[in-house]
Amino acid sequence: xxxxxxxxxxxxxxxxxxxxxxxxxxxxxxxxxxxxxxxxxxxxxxxxxxxxxxxxxxxxxxxxxxxxxxxxxxxxxxxxxxxxxxxxxxxxxxxxxxxxxxxxxxxxxxxxxxxxxxxxxxxxxxxxxxxxxxxxxxxxxxxxxxxxx
Amino acid sequence: xxxxxxxxxxxxxxxxxxxxxxxxxxxxxxxxxxxxxxxxxxxxxxxxxxxxxxxxxxxxxxxxxxxxxxxxxxxxxxxxxxxxxxxxxxxxxxxxxxxxxxxxxxxxxxxxxxxxxxxxxxxxxxxxxxxxxxxxxxxxxxxxxxxxx
DNA sequence: TGATAATAGTTAACATTAGCAATCATTTTA
DNA sequence: TAAAATGATTGCTAATGTTAACTATTATCA
Numbered sequence: 001x002x003x004x005x006x007x008x009x010x011x012x013x014x015x016x017x018x019x020x021x022x023x024x025x026x027x028x029x030x031x032x033x034x035x036x037x038x039x040x041x042x043x044x045x046x047x048x049x050x051x052x053x054x055x056x057x058x059x060x061x062x063x064x065x066x067x068x069x070x071x072x073x074x075x076x077x078x079x080x081x082x083x084x085x086x087x088x089x090x091x092x093x094x095x096x097x098x099x100x101x102x103x104x105x106x107x108x109x110x111x112x113x114x115x116x117x118x119x120x121x122x123x124x125x126x127x128x129x130x131x132x133x134x135x136x137x138x139x140x141x142x143x144x145x146x147x148x149x
Numbered sequence: 150x151x152x153x154x155x156x157x158x159x160x161x162x163x164x165x166x167x168x169x170x171x172x173x174x175x176x177x178x179x180x181x182x183x184x185x186x187x188x189x190x191x192x193x194x195x196x197x198x199x200x201x202x203x204x205x206x207x208x209x210x211x212x213x214x215x216x217x218x219x220x221x222x223x224x225x226x227x228x229x230x231x232x233x234x235x236x237x238x239x240x241x242x243x244x245x246x247x248x249x250x251x252x253x254x255x256x257x258x259x260x261x262x263x264x265x266x267x268x269x270x271x272x273x274x275x276x277x278x279x280x281x282x283x284x285x286x287x288x289x290x291x292x293x294x295x296x297x298x
Numbered sequence: 299t300g301a302t303a304a305t306a307g308t309t310a311a312c313a314t315t316a317g318c319a320a321t322c323a324t325t326t327t328a
Numbered sequence: 329t330a331a332a333a334t335g336a337t338t339g340c341t342a343a344t345g346t347t348a349a350c351t352a353t354t355a356t357c358a
Contacts, residue, residue, distance in 0.1 A: 009283065064171070068346075071309085095307065145168035215318080305352100307351085313345085322336085
């Protein structure tokens with residue numbers, strides 16, 4: 001094959017990454033708004049809290065946004081009953097965020113919904129292609145998903 | 150290997166796709182704001198115009214956003230001298246958008262900058278991994294990047 | 299110890315950007 | 329030709345982001 005120079009891989013990246021992410025994001029946007037009454041931004045905050053990113057500062061760092069923006073978004077989610085704030089007794093400045101039972105079941109429903117949709121879309125991928133997603137995913141994560149952005 | 154079920158591939162997708170995209174987006178955000186004085190949203194509009202998506206309606210459809218939002222963003226870019234509006238003589242309702250010389254050179258500089266940054270990041274990927282990016286990219290594009298989002 | 303700095307989070311004021319509804323001009327359809 | 333549809337823009341309102349200032353708590357260090 002011998003087509004796989006880094007430059008060509010970068011071209012390929014720009015060919016598939018934005019449209020694929022856009023499609024997935026659009027699906028979540030639609031589902032989240034239509035069936036679960038949350039925005040994509042809220043979804044991504046809930047997703048991170050579910051993944052253990054449990055403070056305003058960590059969320060702000062992880063999303064590359066300001067603390068005030070997160071603080072307000074958290075306000076809304078608390079009022080919606082999806083997450084709770086708990087003061088950390090070990091450091092009373094720190095407010096730990098966690099999903100409520102309702103928040104958890106919402107996320108599980110939304111994830112399961114999205115997984116089913118993705119599984120349909122990926123149904124006719126070959127074994128080799130699925131394997132390539134593993135290899136490429138690990139490679140890209142190693143190359144890009146590290147601390148120094 | 151035999152690990153490559155669709156379900157496992159979906160897990161992998163969620164493991165690498167958001168953080169990788171976030172890192173790339175953060176780099177562009179930083180470069181675009183710091184050195185070129187445009188926002189990420191503006192960058193993505195310029196990128197699409199550069200790719201031949203040349204009207205407000207097409208941009209709105211491609212970005213899954215409203216025409217008014219695009220129209221106003223275009224206003225800003227026109228005032229910045231990066232794009233021009235040209236009424237299409239064949240259909241005078243249609244306003245065709247194109248990059249000015251300045252817009253073109255800005256995009257070329259930003260792309261080249263980003264390519265260099267990506268090439269550094271991807272420098273130590275193996276030949277097999279680069280090849281996997283091709284296969285996985287085509288597969289994901291086929292699965293997700295089609296008209297019915 | 300006690301003053302000072304640093305950290306976590308929130309609030310305030312302001313700017314940007316998004317959305318929907320309505321409008322204008324132009325083209326297509328019946 | 330009259331009515332419907334399309335492309336683009338503008339007015340108004342809501343959501344979201346940013347910086348600066350403020351409160352409370354913890355860490356530093358002279």
